Amino acid sequence: MGGDFGPRCIVPACISFLKSHPAVKLVLVGEVGLIRPCLDSYRFDSSRLHVQTASQVVGMAEKPSRALRGKSDSSMKVALDLVAGGQADACVSAGNTGALMAFARQTLRMLPGIERPAMYTLLPVSNGQCVLLDLGANLDCTAQHLYQFAHLGAAVAAAHGVVAPRVCLLNVGTEDVKGVLAVQQAAELLKASTINYAGFVEGDGVFRGEADVVVCDGFVGNVLLKSSEGLITMLLRELEAGRLGSNFFRMLAQPLLSQLKDEVRPDKRNGAGFLGLHGVVVKSHGNADGAGFQSALARAVTAVENDLMGRMAQQLISLQGGSAHQV
């Protein structure tokens, strides 16, 4: 029900996704009266697509605390209940991020030692990718929160196959005195932990590939991710429109631009995973189109198929076992 476009975007994306992922079954949770009409014009295997009624919708501008109190039959809450009850393996939502986090925290249990779920993505950087977290689930973070995110990030990087991932705190400089108090205190906590802490990283260092895990509060991470996506989209558009470079050179470069677009365009990477919960929850951008929403669905499927949460929880336990401070 969520996102900027609701069922009219999400339903067709789900139909397409079923075709390209024959092992997957989907449950569409929300107002049947709005979802059914969107399904009418498609042919699909009804054994693989089920509609689950939920009478309420959390608004995109609704306060999470308010949603938590009054929206227990919202599409978001019902979808998470399906995961908690084992009827679904993952929940994907394009809805209100804060409400999704609040409901997820309430419905799915938190991993030991973790107070708040964090959102992460794999950001493409020089010679690889890095785990970036938080992306907006937690706007105000204490040093302890950042410390916990570092453990979540290190665990998920390890679960993705990175050996002793280099964990950095995002900051405005690399010298010890730089940054705000929470970041400085988190650095002290990390120095005394079993994490492979690699110091502060700046915005440019992130893309130079200086870290395998980049830890920051959700406000900063959200701005970093969205501005990067916006910048790539702008560059591709400017190049295509011929506003950068001459027409002749642009014509020669057209095939490269098309390839580039396929490789780096943001909707191909849409979908931020929640960490710290018993269960797979993926948040799609509110403004994602159908292709973008399918990327978020694919991210959830990959996480389930690879038992990412199980392997991550194992990694987390081993990191926590050796860390001096409470995680």
Added chain:
Amino acid sequence: MGGDFGPRCIVPACISFLKSHPAVKLVLVGEVGLIRPCLDSYRFDSSRLHVQTASQVVGMAEKPSRALRGKSDSSMKVALDLVAGGQADACVSAGNTGALMAFARQTLRMLPGIERPAMYTLLPVSNGQCVLLDLGANLDCTAQHLYQFAHLGAAVAAAHGVVAPRVCLLNVGTEDVKGVLAVQQAAELLKASTINYAGFVEGDGVFRGEADVVVCDGFVGNVLLKSSEGLITMLLRELEAGRLGSNFFRMLAQPLLSQLKDEVRPDKRNGAGFLGLHGVVVKSHGNADGAGFQSALARAVTAVENDLMGRMAQQLISLQGGSAHQV
């Protein structure tokens, strides 16, 4: 004396700059024993290049409060004194940002109603550019600080010729409830002001050109700017190295890439201006190379030649005259 490379990078950059800017005179402030040897291998017009002794250097990792107390004969402070005393029109530094701000605030007077200097740059966005501030001079900002930065940003955009610049607060969503308290409170202040306040903007919206002025705290602005620069540098390198796209397409695209690099590469845009002071102060990236430092020098020269500060102060007075809350 500052930056990652000191005089051995800055001195040759200054020599080159004198050649390309025949109307400019430069004063190099710092330890004569370190600067003179860097000059030895160059021929230059000594009436246009003067070395001014300063016995101290502010370290890149030094706390600003400490520098302010103990480094009254630092290169940074002496250079600012030259501007305050009218012997120089502008100060350009690649040194410690926090110390530069603290000394600038102490040495050059603040504009009326402005508590702290802010750093800004002109960011290239779709169909133009936008003023982005703060970039790292103020990491912890109250609503009142953000409100003042909005006035500074609107005034400098107007001084650059933008009529009724659209001022936005950078946030993680565009809905009223989104974001941290300081940002929400700043929005309320701006709604009641004479500023052409255009609401919240997200990171992607910045590059879509949704705002003429983007206001945020220095931590977030620093991350946005540096990560954008890092991303562009990465994309250009990956394209050049042929890791994106095929070799054949890449060969065809080579001329476009060279042009693109010239148009968007970060060092061409190096140099963040301080706002809110009586005087032109430009901060060069600590890691800028010679070409980058020359861009910062050029930015200072343009500001002086166009009387940017004078025109900005006029604009600020007219904005403040009509705003309900104290600026």
